[in-house]
Amino acid sequence: MKKILYILLILGIFSSCDQEFEEVFDQTPTERKNEAKAELTKVLANAEHGWKTVMVVGDKIKAGDFFLFKFVAEEGQNNGEVTVANPFDTSTSEFEVRSENGTVLNFNTYNEVFYWLVTPNGWEPGGVGGDLELVYVKEENGKLHFRGKAKEIELVLEKASADDWDTTTIQEDFTNFRARFNTNFTGIRLTKGMGASEEKPFVAVFFDAFITNKAGYSEKKDFFYGIKYWIGEQRNETAEASFIFTKDGITLTNPLVIEGDTLSKLSYNSDLDTWEVANEGLEGEVVSSDLPIHSHPNATDHLFEVLKKTYNKGWYFSPWSASWSGKFTEILGPIYDGPVINYVVLGTEFATPEGVEYGPGIYLKGSVWGTYAYLPVEVIKNGESEFRMEWTGEIISDIEGVEDFIATDSNMQQMLDMLLNETGWSLALDIHDYPDGSKIYSYEMYYMPDPSYRFYGSF
Amino acid sequence: MKNIYILLLMSAVLFSFYSCDKEDELRDESVVAYDKALQNELDLWIYEHLTKPYNVKVKYKWDDSEVFNDFHVVPPTMEKAKEFLEAYLNLWIKTYEEESVVGGNPEFMYKFMPKLLVLIGSPQYNADGTTTLGLAEGGKKVTIFNVNKFAEVDLFGGETPEQALDMKRTAVVKSFHTLHHEFGHILHQTKFYPDEFKEISKGKYTGNWMDISNDDAKKHGFITAYSMSEENEDWVEIAASMLSLASHTNEPKLHMDLAVKDNEGNLTSQDADMYLSDWDFELHFWGWELDFDQSPVRWKVTPETLENWKKFHSKVEMVTTYYKEKWGIDMYSMQKRIDTAVTELYN
Numbered sequence: 001m002k003k004i005l006y007i008l009l010i011l012g013i014f015s016s017c018d019q020e021f022e023e024v025f026d027q028t029p030t031e032r033k034n035e036a037k038a039e040l041t042k043v044l045a046n047a048e049h050g051w052k053t054v055m056v057v058g059d060k061i062k063a064g065d066f067f068l069f070k071f072v073a074e075e076g077q078n079n080g081e082v083t084v085a086n087p088f089d090t091s092t093s094e095f096e097v098r099s100e101n102g103t104v105l106n107f108n109t110y111n112e113v114f115y116w117l118v119t120p121n122g123w124e125p126g127g128v129g130g131d132l133e134l135v136y137v138k139e140e141n142g143k144l145h146f147r148g149k150a151k152e153i154e155l156v157l158e159k160a161s162a163d164d165w166d167t168t169t170i171q172e173d174f175t176n177f178r179a180r181f182n183t184n185f186t187g188i189r190l191t192k193g194m195g196a197s198e199e200k201p202f203v204a205v206f207f208d209a210f211i212t213n214k215a216g217y218s219e220k221k222d223f224f225y226g227i228k229y230w231i232g233e234q235r236n237e238t239a240e241a242s243f244i245f246t247k248d249g250i251t252l253t254n255p256l257v258i259e260g261d262t263l264s265k266l267s268y269n270s271d272l273d274t275w276e277v278a279n280e281g282l283e284g285e286v287v288s289s290d291l292p293i294h295s296h297p298n299a300t301d302h303l304f305e306v307l308k309k310t311y312n313k314g315w316y317f318s319p320w321s322a323s324w325s326g327k328f329t330e331i332l333g334p335i336y337d338g339p340v341i342n343y344v345v346l347g348t349e350f351a352t353p354e355g356v357e358y359g360p361g362i363y364l365k366g367s368v369w370g371t372y373a374y375l376p377v378e379v380i381k382n383g384e385s386e387f388r389m390e391w392t393g394e395i396i397s398d399i400e401g402v403e404d405f406i407a408t409d410s411n412m413q414q415m416l417d418m419l420l421n422e423t424g425w426s427l428a429l430d431i432h433d434y435p436d437g438s439k440i441y442s443y444e445m446y447y448m449p450d451p452s453y454r455f456y457g458s459f
Numbered sequence: 460m461k462n463i464y465i466l467l468l469m470s471a472v473l474f475s476f477y478s479c480d481k482e483d484e485l486r487d488e489s490v491v492a493y494d495k496a497l498q499n500e501l502d503l504w505i506y507e508h509l510t511k512p513y514n515v516k517v518k519y520k521w522d523d524s525e526v527f528n529d530f531h532v533v534p535p536t537m538e539k540a541k542e543f544l545e546a547y548l549n550l551w552i553k554t555y556e557e558e559s560v561v562g563g564n565p566e567f568m569y570k571f572m573p574k575l576l577v578l579i580g581s582p583q584y585n586a587d588g589t590t591t592l593g594l595a596e597g598g599k600k601v602t603i604f605n606v607n608k609f610a611e612v613d614l615f616g617g618e619t620p621e622q623a624l625d626m627k628r629t630a631v632v633k634s635f636h637t638l639h640h641e642f643g644h645i646l647h648q649t650k651f652y653p654d655e656f657k658e659i660s661k662g663k664y665t666g667n668w669m670d671i672s673n674d675d676a677k678k679h680g681f682i683t684a685y686s687m688s689e690e691n692e693d694w695v696e697i698a699a700s701m702l703s704l705a706s707h708t709n710e711p712k713l714h715m716d717l718a719v720k721d722n723e724g725n726l727t728s729q730d731a732d733m734y735l736s737d738w739d740f741e742l743h744f745w746g747w748e749l750d751f752d753q754s755p756v757r758w759k760v761t762p763e764t765l766e767n768w769k770k771f772h773s774k775v776e777m778v779t780t781y782y783k784e785k786w787g788i789d790m791y792s793m794q795k796r797i798d799t800a801v802t803e804l805y806n
Binding site: 028030031034037074077078079080081093094096098106107108109110112115118119120121122125126127132133149150 | 531
């Protein structure tokens with residue numbers, strides 16, 4: 001008791017009513033928040049030609065766009081209308097600047113241009129990664145830095161010029177670039193960087209570009225791509241990502257990084273009419289062809305080895321399916337419907353009932369069950385993924401009159417002429433490895449004199 | 460010595476009353492500043508048609524305090540919000556209002572309709588793969604999701620303009636299922652429905668309702684799979700389904716070659732053309748499944764399904780009686796009003 005009283009007495013003596021504290025701010029917190037809102041609104045609205053940014057978001061799927069913003073504030077208010085443009089569209093909606101855990105820029109009504117990076121769908125229930133509320137962080141060198149309120153993204157607004165709003169050249173570039181994908185294959189061929197050289201170029205192939213996208217942004221399919229590439233025989237592919245079209249060229253939102261080199265930028269060379277790789281340390285360009293642009297190591301050898309392991313020891317060319325045989329169905333269909341032969345098959349080996357064995361050949365399956373004709377060929381490799389076939393002239397068959405059929409049926413003749421053409425066939429191969437150790441070999445076999453003819457098979 | 464302690468104690472107590480407070484003068488003006496909300500054409504329409512007459516506040520602009528932060532959603536487009544709200548006024552508010560006046564309960568909507576309507580453009584995607592389309596909170600607030608897809612119709616291309624219009628009307632009526640459903644919760648939380656209802660399908664409610672198709676739910680005596688989740692949902696799903704399957708109520712639609720039922724509800728071997736509203740068609744076609752034992756294959760209804768169909772009818776009876784007696788709402792008359800309203804709105 002005595003001790004407590006002494007402590008109280010000492011506390012009383014030393015207590016102070018000094019109110020000479022220093023005011024750090026000359027405004028109340030509310031006033032400062034209001035001022036911050038008004039200041040940001042003023043900065044946003046006072047930029048004569050608005051603001052621009054390249055925004056990249058997403059983790060699983062990368063997506064991005066080049067945006068232009070023009071803010072028009074209501075007089076005396078921290079809200080108003082904002083016009084958002086990308087190189088292809090413009091949309092006006094509302095914005096407000098509010099105070100929460102900081103000063104927040106809120107795109108508070110739906111904007112057709114900006115919201116595609118924000119809107120969720122069944123594939124991406126959390127959206128692709130954009131945010132419609134952005135917390136103001138700082139102004140640095142005239143640029144406004146924001147971070148997402150709910151998403152971990154950054155938005156850096158840079159002042160735009162009047163010229164920025166004229167996106168005609170970007171649209172022309174888009175059309176030009178888009179046209180490169182009207183061929184069967186489009187990719188990037190590097191001759192420097194990523195271990196490439198003139199003699200041994202590195203080729204990455206676009207897949208699904210401008211065709212579809214798995215992320216559910218069907219209205220944006222024209223802006224998505226994937227890239228597949230090979231390290232030796234090992235196939236790799238990047239996650240789906242979007243192109244960003246700007247006046248400086250094209251940005252790949254999911255850069256390809258190999259051996260410390262980064263491939264992420266393409267720029268148009270109007271003199272040469274080529275799209276060139278613009279990253280430092282890399283040299284290369286976009287290439288387009290109706291024939292495969294990547295020569296897969298051992299593609300021809302793999303083909304005949306893999307076919308040997310199939311049930312029929314050959315590649316049955318479908319006479320009906322356009323996805324499997326393309327334009328060849330026009331030739332194979334009438335053969336199938338005829339009385340002599342059903343199927344035309346690229347065979348790997350054949351043994352007669354008497355036990356005579358043959359190597360690769362063209363196997364013709366007779367219309368009568370169990371009958372056949374086999375035309376042995378010599379396979380001549382023109383490269384790792386190119387080959388042609390030379391017929392020995394023999395016909396091993398138990399089909400009566402097959403020689404006449406081969407000699408006179410126009411579709412059969414056309415088919416054999418094409419299969420045995422002197423230029424040969426070019427192969428595109430994808431080997432898909434599965435966790436259980438199995439492999440699926442997906443082949444496309446292109447008729448080199450006219451690559452609009454091709455077979456597809458998966459073994 | 461004791462006196463000294465007392466003296467010290469008194470000093471301490473006295474000191475505790477000493478105040479360092481220095482009165483600051485209050486400012487003449489408030490430091491609190493409010494931004495006047497931007498008023499666009501839709502805001503003015505909402506004020507004139509919903510806020511002023513019905514005291515309903517509509518939020519369609521982004522306000523994250525109105526949604527759960529665990530989910531990622533976006534506000535609706537202005538066009539879709541307007542389309543939804545016009546239908547909301549004509550198909551939802553006015554039909555209930557008119558019906559309740561006829562039913563002798565003119566204050567019904569003013570008292571019980573949700574006073575805050577929050578519109579969200581996207582669905583709310585849940586972790587279990589389902590999507591939330593609507594939420595009711597405390598009888599005051601209803602949140603409607605997926606407004607950006609409101610009344611969307613997948614046309615195949617071969618439809619006549621009349622067929623396309625009919626599909627649109629049906630889609631609009633169906634789109635209000637969520638709002639009828641949420642409103643149903645508000646009503647049964649205000650006036651309880653009979654406990655007997657909970658006994659009819661007892662033992663069939665399941666947390667795995669999402670694994671059951673709507674067709675299979677019918678065989679168990681439920682209008683939708685979601686109604687199998689629990690008794691309250693069963694109750695409001697019946698009410699909501701009755702009012703969202705209201706198309707062709709005034710002028711029933713022709714259905715060709717439907718199997719005729721006997722008095723017990725069994726399918727007969729006879730077919731006939733029938734004029735049915737969407738709701739009547741739903742009831743007629745209830746629980747049918749193909750019978751591959753017959754040649755040619757025909758529809759059948761199993762005895763178990765038929766029994767559950769009768770149970771469902773008794774639940775419908777309870778729901779319609781409740782709405783009529785407790786709220787003055789004749790559900791069949793409501794169907795007609797909704798059909799009339801959608802025909803007038805989309806013509």
